[in-house]
Amino acid sequence: MVDRLANSEANTRRISIVENCFGAAGQPLTIPGRVLIGEGVLTKLCRKKPKARQFFLFNDILVYGNIVIQKKKYNKQHIIPLENVTIDSIKDEGELRNGWLIKTPTKSFAVYAATATEKSEWMNHINKCVTDLLSKSGKTPSNEHAAVWVPDSEATVCMRCQKAKFTPVNRRHHCRKCGFVVCGPCSEKRFLLPSQSSKPVRICDFCYDLLSTGDMAACQPTRSDSYSQSLKSPLNDASDDDDDDDSSD
Numbered sequence: 001m002v003d004r005l006a007n008s009e010a011n012t013r014r015i016s017i018v019e020n021c022f023g024a025a026g027q028p029l030t031i032p033g034r035v036l037i038g039e040g041v042l043t044k045l046c047r048k049k050p051k052a053r054q055f056f057l058f059n060d061i062l063v064y065g066n067i068v069i070q071k072k073k074y075n076k077q078h079i080i081p082l083e084n085v086t087i088d089s090i091k092d093e094g095e096l097r098n099g100w101l102i103k104t105p106t107k108s109f110a111v112y113a114a115t116a117t118e119k120s121e122w123m124n125h126i127n128k129c130v131t132d133l134l135s136k137s138g139k140t141p142s143n144e145h146a147a148v149w150v151p152d153s154e155a156t157v158c159m160r161c162q163k164a165k166f167t168p169v170n171r172r173h174h175c176r177k178c179g180f181v182v183c184g185p186c187s188e189k190r191f192l193l194p195s196q197s198s199k200p201v202r203i204c205d206f207c208y209d210l211l212s213t214g215d216m217a218a219c220q221p222t223r224s225d226s227y228s229q230s231l232k233s234p235l236n237d238a239s240d241d242d243d244d245d246d247s248s249d
Contacts, residue, residue, distance in 0.1 A: 011035055018056050022065060026077035035059045037125055040118065045099075045110040047174070048152055055111075057122070058082075059129050062102070080104055083133050084142050087126055089119075102126075103145035105195035110148060146196055147179030155181035160204050175204035177211065 014036045019029050037057045044053045056063040062080040090099040090110060098119040099112040113119040134141060150159070152172050158164040164183035166172050173187045174180070176196055182204045189208040190200035203211070
């Protein structure tokens with residue numbers, strides 16, 4: 001099916017429509033052999049609150065952005081190569097249902113579908129695309145992925161020292177290795193994580209000590225699927241950046 005669609009006019013037209021959604025700010029998406037598999041709105045769990053995002057699944061990449069939501073237009077485009085993607089289902093918890101993790105070496109996050117059927121279809125299509133890509137390239141699945149950040153709302157105190165309370169003055173920070181919400185004094189150090197950045201990034205003292213001794217596996221994230229408090233704030237896309245976890249500490 002994908003091979004038949006690759007060079008069809010219908011596929012070219014659909015991809016062109018997706019390109020136009022992002023305007024001049026987006027990267028071109030039309031390349032030989034690329035096929036648009038499907039699209040839909042998913043709720044992406046961001047640092048501050050869940051946000052509705054438009055996702056487009058191609059046979060080689062996953063693209064998302066916040067196109068037009070509540071009559072407001074935003075054009076920030078994110079492109080994830082599927083070769084580097086692994087996905088894991090998340091258990092339903094309270095209002096958070098029908099979710100799964102999208103994990104890559106550079107960034108990992110949780111998304112939620114409206115129904116269990118929609119979740120199953122998304123996961124099946126993503127897995128099929130990844131499997132086909134790896135089969136054609138001869139590569140093996142990625143076994144390294146960035147930590148899924150714990151949402152701000154889950155931590156009223158530092159998750160490392162368990163003492164520092166967060167206030168407008170005492171800001172929350174995120175360790176780039178474990179994804180924990182930590183205070184400034186517990187995350188003053190930087191460490192080079194080549195898969196995430198060409199420059200040293202903020203990590204907590206605990207992970208720094210382990211990384212410095214070469215014990216990389218011990219500071220892998222331990223809370224990748226617990227978001228019980230994160231839906232207390234309603235969806236709101238009026239003023240926040242597309243992904244506040246991209247630029248904030």
